[in-house]
Amino acid sequence: MLGNEALAQGAIDAGLSGVYAYPGTPSTEITEYIQRSKIAKEMGIHTTWSVNEKTAMESALGMSYTGKRSMAVMKHVGLNVASDVFMNMSVSGINGGLVVVVADDPSMHSSQNEQDSRFYGKFAMVPIIEPADQQEAYNIMHYAFDLSEELQLPVLVRMVTRLSHSRAGVIFKERRNQNAIQLPVDTRRFALIPNYARERYKNLVNKKSLLMEFSKKSKFNRLHLEEDKTLGIIATGIAYNYVMENYSGAEKMPSILKISQYPLPKEKIREIYRHCDQIMVVEEGYPLVEEILHDYFSDNSKIIGKLTGHLPFTGELNPNIVGKALGFTQKETQKIPELVSGRPPQLCEGCGHSDLFHVINELIPEIGNKQVFGDIGCYALAALPPLNTINTLIDMGASITMAKGAADAGLKHVIAVIGDSTFTHSGMTGLLDAVYENTPITVIISDNSAVAMTGGQDSTAVGRLKEICLGIGVHPDHVREIVPLKKNHEANVALLRSELNYPGVSVIISERACVQLSRDKKEEIREKIATLHH
Numbered sequence: 001m002l003g004n005e006a007l008a009q010g011a012i013d014a015g016l017s018g019v020y021a022y023p024g025t026p027s028t029e030i031t032e033y034i035q036r037s038k039i040a041k042e043m044g045i046h047t048t049w050s051v052n053e054k055t056a057m058e059s060a061l062g063m064s065y066t067g068k069r070s071m072a073v074m075k076h077v078g079l080n081v082a083s084d085v086f087m088n089m090s091v092s093g094i095n096g097g098l099v100v101v102v103a104d105d106p107s108m109h110s111s112q113n114e115q116d117s118r119f120y121g122k123f124a125m126v127p128i129i130e131p132a133d134q135q136e137a138y139n140i141m142h143y144a145f146d147l148s149e150e151l152q153l154p155v156l157v158r159m160v161t162r163l164s165h166s167r168a169g170v171i172f173k174e175r176r177n178q179n180a181i182q183l184p185v186d187t188r189r190f191a192l193i194p195n196y197a198r199e200r201y202k203n204l205v206n207k208k209s210l211l212m213e214f215s216k217k218s219k220f221n222r223l224h225l226e227e228d229k230t231l232g233i234i235a236t237g238i239a240y241n242y243v244m245e246n247y248s249g250a251e252k253m254p255s256i257l258k259i260s261q262y263p264l265p266k267e268k269i270r271e272i273y274r275h276c277d278q279i280m281v282v283e284e285g286y287p288l289v290e291e292i293l294h295d296y297f298s299d300n301s302k303i304i305g306k307l308t309g310h311l312p313f314t315g316e317l318n319p320n321i322v323g324k325a326l327g328f329t330q331k332e333t334q335k336i337p338e339l340v341s342g343r344p345p346q347l348c349e350g351c352g353h354s355d356l357f358h359v360i361n362e363l364i365p366e367i368g369n370k371q372v373f374g375d376i377g378c379y380a381l382a383a384l385p386p387l388n389t390i391n392t393l394i395d396m397g398a399s400i401t402m403a404k405g406a407a408d409a410g411l412k413h414v415i416a417v418i419g420d421s422t423f424t425h426s427g428m429t430g431l432l433d434a435v436y437e438n439t440p441i442t443v444i445i446s447d448n449s450a451v452a453m454t455g456g457q458d459s460t461a462v463g464r465l466k467e468i469c470l471g472i473g474v475h476p477d478h479v480r481e482i483v484p485l486k487k488n489h490e491a492n493v494a495l496l497r498s499e500l501n502y503p504g505v506s507v508i509i510s511e512r513a514c515v516q517l518s519r520d521k522k523e524e525i526r527e528k529i530a531t532l533h534h
């Protein structure tokens, strides 16, 4: 199974009642697996995609409030979006087990940054669990739900790209029944008015020692001391796997502390530190453990890792990089053939976004080449040659709000390009800001009826975009619809030109389904739209 599939099956077998998620690489397959699972269907597990990560996590908390086990799943930057509820639900606590699964993307294979979610777990003062391999990703889910209920806290499970997307055999455990509805005895803890919140916050802080106790005895944290004291390795999550791969078949092993549960097991760290002459910290992500170690001990000179340059600070680790740091000679591997190396991503042949960008590009000589604020989705590829249309890409929804700020500054002919799913994820609120001030911007919603970039998941906006924009208050004369096809090119250029000259908010919905959707899927979407408009 993929690490993501193992984790998903683990959640099902741990008595899950609902998964709430917004797609995002490398986390998407977790929810898709549960959506496809026959057992999950029989168990009535809720699996519909949420509109964004914040709504997902809040819904998971709502399900937990009823006493049932729920899970919120997202990619690392999604946790930024959900951070408000994440930080507050550690204070309120939970009722039924609640596990937040976040998949980090070191090396930024499909992301804007490589932030390390462990910091969020530490920030919220909740337990963090990091599986080292696929079997552990499965096993850890039973444990995480039990731990969550025992501590009455959400538990953060951190995955990383390589573990999410690589496969291994996995042995299943017996399936646990779902919880029955059992509302909290005292609901006041879920009402974080300052008077109650102060009490709750003290309660959270007081749990710290209990969390440490659990880490100390966790079977996922293991210390192995060898007689040879030259080197001790502290390895976390998948990095443990990388270390072990290098020692596979080796006659001599160094002392190793495997860490998969936080807060850190202080005693075990002290033991290995005292036992060994040098300590190498190997962790995927930021040097979180290494920094904490520097605070633990007055003599830091024997601690090596990312902060000392023995391992690279940026980018993903792998067994070769770790092996090199450990002093293993690396075998020459085959060179990547020219044909498959470093190809820049491109929009698919026949993609509706391309025809839209040709329309915008035609007007660039008239309006200037720095006025197009972009967003996140397949259409972001227009930031690259040959289109070169989009100038910005920061976070989901930022196209509209950045366009607004630029227009507020006096920039003319400002365009925001946003996809249908990104619009409902975080664009709608920014549009209301612009409507409120009637800011002169032209928002183009490139609607392909899908969340295409992450694999064509259902878009919650299907068939509703015009009504949403009218509902937000865009003037009905300036909610326009176009079909981005070559045959409509001239008419679409004329329409865009006229809206760019309108001194207020206008929205152009450019609608053509993603060409990668199957015929059946397109038919299903057409039927859905027809029912909505009936």
Ligand SMILES: Cc1ncc(C[n+]2csc(CCOP(=O)(O)OP(=O)(O)O)c2C)c(N)n1
Residues within 6 Å of the ligand: 022, 023, 024, 025, 075, 077, 078, 081, 376, 377, 378, 379, 396, 418, 419, 420, 421, 422, 423, 448, 450, 451, 452, 453, 454, 459
């Ligand atoms: C906060 C956050 N959540 C999730 C993602 C992953 N992600 C990248 S683009 C995208 C959605 C794109 O959908 P849409 O706007 O409809 O554009 P399309 O890809 O269909 O063209 C998602 C979910 C992300 N980058 N940031």
Ligand code: SF4
Residues within 6 Å of the ligand: 346, 347, 348, 350, 351, 352, 353, 378, 448, 452, 453, 514, 515, 516
């Ligand atoms: S997947 Fe769909 S939206 Fe994305 S580039 Fe291909 S056709 Fe365009």
